[in-house]
Amino acid sequence: MQLTQTHIDYWQKNLRLTAVLLAIWFVATFVLAWYAIPLAEFKMFGWPFSFYMAAQGSLIIYVLIIGYYAIAMRKSDIEHGVHEGEED
Amino acid sequence: MAASQKEFNQQLKKYYSFYTGGFVIFVVLLAIGEKMGMPNKWIGYCFLVFTILLYAGIGIMSRTLEVAEYYVAGRRVPAFFNGMATGADWMSAASFIGMAGTLYLSGFDGLAFIMGWTGGYVLVALLLAPYLRKFGQFTIPDFLGARYGGNIVRSLGVIAAIIASFTYVVAQIYGVGLITSRFTGLEFGIGVFVGLAGILVCSFLGGMKAVTWTQVAQYVILIIAYMIPVVWLSVKHTGIPLPQLVYGTVLEKVTEREKVLTNDPGEKAVRQIFADRAKAADEKIKALPASYQVEKDAVAKKLEDLKAASAPKGEIDAAEKALKDFPASPEAAKAKWTADKAGAAGRTAPPKPHATPYPGKDEAARNNAKWNFIGIVFCMMFGTAALPHILMRYYTTPSVHEARVSVFWSLFFIFLLYFTAPALAVLAKYDVYTLIVGSKFADLPAWVNAWRTVDPGLLNITDINKDGIVQLAEIVIGGDLIVLATPEIAGLPYVISGLVAAGGLAAALSTADGLLLTIANALSHDLYYKMINPNASPGMRITVSKILLLGVAVIAAYVTSLKPGNILFLVGAAFSIAASAFFPALVMGIFWKRASKIGAIAGIVAGLGTCLYYMVHTYPVFIQWFGTTPIQKWFGLEPISAGMFGVPIGLVTIFVVSLVTPAPDKEVQELVDHVRYPNLVGDIDTKGT
Numbered sequence: 001m002q003l004t005q006t007h008i009d010y011w012q013k014n015l016r017l018t019a020v021l022l023a024i025w026f027v028a029t030f031v032l033a034w035y036a037i038p039l040a041e042f043k044m045f046g047w048p049f050s051f052y053m054a055a056q057g058s059l060i061i062y063v064l065i066i067g068y069y070a071i072a073m074r075k076s077d078i079e080h081g082v083h084e085g086e087e088d
Numbered sequence: 089m090a091a092s093q094k095e096f097n098q099q100l101k102k103y104y105s106f107y108t109g110g111f112v113i114f115v116v117l118l119a120i121g122e123k124m125g126m127p128n129k130w131i132g133y134c135f136l137v138f139t140i141l142l143y144a145g146i147g148i149m150s151r152t153l154e155v156a157e158y159y160v161a162g163r164r165v166p167a168f169f170n171g172m173a174t175g176a177d178w179m180s181a182a183s184f185i186g187m188a189g190t191l192y193l194s195g196f197d198g199l200a201f202i203m204g205w206t207g208g209y210v211l212v213a214l215l216l217a218p219y220l221r222k223f224g225q226f227t228i229p230d231f232l233g234a235r236y237g238g239n240i241v242r243s244l245g246v247i248a249a250i251i252a253s254f255t256y257v258v259a260q261i262y263g264v265g266l267i268t269s270r271f272t273g274l275e276f277g278i279g280v281f282v283g284l285a286g287i288l289v290c291s292f293l294g295g296m297k298a299v300t301w302t303q304v305a306q307y308v309i310l311i312i313a314y315m316i317p318v319v320w321l322s323v324k325h326t327g328i329p330l331p332q333l334v335y336g337t338v339l340e341k342v343t344e345r346e347k348v349l350t351n352d353p354g355e356k357a358v359r360q361i362f363a364d365r366a367k368a369a370d371e372k373i374k375a376l377p378a379s380y381q382v383e384k385d386a387v388a389k390k391l392e393d394l395k396a397a398s399a400p401k402g403e404i405d406a407a408e409k410a411l412k413d414f415p416a417s418p419e420a421a422k423a424k425w426t427a428d429k430a431g432a433a434g435r436t437a438p439p440k441p442h443a444t445p446y447p448g449k450d451e452a453a454r455n456n457a458k459w460n461f462i463g464i465v466f467c468m469m470f471g472t473a474a475l476p477h478i479l480m481r482y483y484t485t486p487s488v489h490e491a492r493v494s495v496f497w498s499l500f501f502i503f504l505l506y507f508t509a510p511a512l513a514v515l516a517k518y519d520v521y522t523l524i525v526g527s528k529f530a531d532l533p534a535w536v537n538a539w540r541t542v543d544p545g546l547l548n549i550t551d552i553n554k555d556g557i558v559q560l561a562e563i564v565i566g567g568d569l570i571v572l573a574t575p576e577i578a579g580l581p582y583v584i585s586g587l588v589a590a591g592g593l594a595a596a597l598s599t600a601d602g603l604l605l606t607i608a609n610a611l612s613h614d615l616y617y618k619m620i621n622p623n624a625s626p627g628m629r630i631t632v633s634k635i636l637l638l639g640v641a642v643i644a645a646y647v648t649s650l651k652p653g654n655i656l657f658l659v660g661a662a663f664s665i666a667a668s669a670f671f672p673a674l675v676m677g678i679f680w681k682r683a684s685k686i687g688a689i690a691g692i693v694a695g696l697g698t699c700l701y702y703m704v705h706t707y708p709v710f711i712q713w714f715g716t717t718p719i720q721k722w723f724g725l726e727p728i729s730a731g732m733f734g735v736p737i738g739l740v741t742i743f744v745v746s747l748v749t750p751a752p753d754k755e756v757q758e759l760v761d762h763v764r765y766p767n768l769v770g771d772i773d774t775k776g777t
Contacts, residue, residue: 002770003761011764018214025210029203029469033462036196036445037454046336051443054199055510056332059206063499066213070492073218077489082765084487 010080021065028058097166119583128582132271135590140286143302150294155626158295159226165484171497173303174481176598181263182659184595189567191513195442200464202506208472213495217482219678219763221491224775228476229614235677236685244692248669249476249610253603256662259655260600261648271589284645287600299601306594313591317574321515331511338518345521349560350438358552358561362435369429377418387411456724463729470735471663474670477602488766516570525560535576608637660728668699668734676742681760687746695738702730
């Protein structure tokens, strides 16, 4: 089994995407929790901002991150010829 | 295969649509029955019997003797349905019944669980699920064994899987027993075994295949049961049936009400009474042992006085009971008075502001609350990404792509319940703060009186300052009450209460199923087949697994009947343990080719060891059990967050030790490449058979 350049590119791309999405996840989780007291001053749809994020906003971001990753990786699989046959 | 997989998918959609329709009709029929005078107890039995028969039916239809079907449902579970099954597998009795109550009691700080138990799926999706699916064997120790080689890592994996899953399964069986006994009037012990029968009929005959299809059915029931009362309550308070979108305005009203109640003279008076009681108890404890006899005489004298004054019978009975229950020795008195003091001291504070993050009296208290919030979020997230019964579910999809999509559906279905729970907590709080607080004791709603008598542990309202009006400080609510009593708070018929019980049962059963199967598989597949008898025939492997399943279930039920400790702590501990043991070795095994066998062994031992060490030295119950010396809490973190130390220590240990030990050989490097690409030309095959 020999990895070609396109395989290496595929993996690098995957790592970059994973890193970016994890950074978003980190901000939506830990940065938010760290600054929850000052952020509670702002209002969002009637909720204090940090309460809204912890109860709904961050959750929606998580769902979107996972959905985006599945779509983007499927595209990348096909581009780099590592996608699975339909019969699998 | 392509056509048949598609057909299979269509068929599933048809079956489950019929099933959902059938279930709704069943509930409607029961509702009509209730109108015509069917007793409540019968409705409870109907739900219990009908749903367990249903799960048994699915279990029998899915019986199998094929290894791949038994362990991973034949790897043909479509992403959408695997998402539902994972949702049910994931959401336990603690999520279904306890979550909203935790949020009610702790406000913003409780949201740590909501974030942790959803955000963990980001880690599952990005770091684990697709790679484990490509690897494609049966268990998590399988992966550790193949990646790092040798039986030591596999054995460590088996041990950690068993510790984490067993801790968790005990909490589930406890929930099953509680629900069964509450809604049918059976005794707790009998409830545990009825529930156990329900758990076993699903998993015993068809392993993962049966568990998957019952879990889908259970998800449908639990989500319907959770939504109906909340939607109703939302209509009652806001006129709009979308609680998740509109409870912001209700939260504002709750916040205003908190301010009023904080300064209300009646409330202050009640809090003062509790402060006085705490002080009195403290003085009695300090004056021991002399105070023991003084107090005992006082109680006896009061009884004499009442009798002499021919007081009403109720008062004399109460005084007699007080004398009878008086502690038998000064030591017993100390224990009781200490508990009294803690109980009273806990009720002297004004209401906790629901919407405020990390409320505290000073900077240090606020900082401590913040660290503990982050600790819980961290441990719940990394635990999610390490609990074997969840990761195992991603072995069951037909492809890597489906595994990625399946994590999306999993989180989506979990999200539906988790973003509703905070709404339920706020709506219920509004109800209590406005409709109950400030009303007269004589006019309390019927549901309050019903729950007060059924279970004082869940709801206790006593007129402390004898003004005939309910103060907030006079109410004690147990967290589980919120979900269990919501149908009655919303003014719904009893049939909905039965539905909620069925939902709670579905949540507990589905999680218990997944966990028991994980333990039995770790023992039968990893220990028996991979290490003891690699020549075992497929039939033999399944038989061994079934025997173990029964054995583990009985042991778990026995441990449960001993009622060990706090359920929420047990669940949290399972997450911290799994995170510390598995997460570093799994993720580094995929993302870092250099991670070596010795490194992994050291990392698992160090991570798990740190986590267990911290728990055993900080959690009071464990300190008592093991006779350990308590230590100062690191950064003030609670024992439930022990994983916050275990995970980083595990990661660093693997890194450092791997660098000073030889690199893994070429085969392992090939294995890592194999799991990184969904499809490679000339690829090796690691699929389990």
